[in-house]
């Protein structure tokens with residue numbers, strides 16, 4: 684049932700609104716401007732605010748694996764995944780979630796902090812036609828698919844390793860592919876109170892796919908931002 688909530692007074696209240704699910708879940712987290720732009724000057728930083736940052740950190744801290752595509756790793760200069768381990772350890776989870784990168788080209792910098800400072804060896808899903816790359820020295824490279832990354836196979840692989848609470852931070856190319864493969868169970872979308880105009884893209888792009896019905900789980904507001912939580916309308 685849809686609920687309009689005021690912003691919770693503490694982190695536990697916020698966590699209750701974004702729980703770990705009792706079943707395997709792929710949750711996507713994005714921010715867009717009120718006119719649908721996914722970036723300002725090529726990155727998402729210009730859209731963000733304090734409430735968004737709290738949800739971003741909370742979702743990272745409670746997932747088993749964070750999935751991000753190579754385009755976003757490069758554009759946003761991703762560093763190592765190190766959410767505060769206190770809550771994780773108190774809830775019986777490994778100290779750090781898995782960091783998972785989707786890349787066909789393996790054109791990734793092994794010296795980028797996402798690899799060089801990683802507390803746990805990151806996983807890179809690629810395909811069997813991927814080239815040699817120095818990233819193979821700093822990550823566990825797993826080939827799924829012949830000439831493109833088979834995202835459903837990647838998700839299955841993570842489930843088999845015990846990572847069932849998956850968080851995807853995009854970018855739009857990856858979200859478009861995830862939608863096409865019908866892998867998205869939940870979308871957490873922050874709407875920032877900005878009109879950006881210009882040529883920025885939207886949160887998903889890619890091949891045409893059938894529209895996927897979603898239900899609205901909750902709406903939160905803070906500082907003129909909207910925080911929407913949508914979940915898959917029907918179970919498969």
Ligand SMILES: NC(=O)c1ccc[n+]([C@@H]2O[C@H](COP(=O)([O-])OP(=O)(O)OC[C@H]3O[C@@H](n4cnc5c(N)ncnc54)[C@H](OP(=O)(O)O)[C@@H]3O)[C@@H](O)[C@H]2O)c1
Nearest residue numbers: 713714726752753754755786787788832853854856857860
């Ligand atoms: N507002 C937000 O919340 C938010 C969130 C994330 C990103 N962004 C922004 O989005 C932009 C990057 O997005 P993007 O769409 O260009 O790139 P992207 O979705 O982050 O990455 C696309 C790349 O993922 C790899 N890939 C491999 N297999 C794939 C598959 N099956 N489906 C999709 N991708 C696959 C490919 O990497 P290779 O090239 O290595 O083969 C492809 O070029 C940046 O400007 C970033 O700042 C905004």
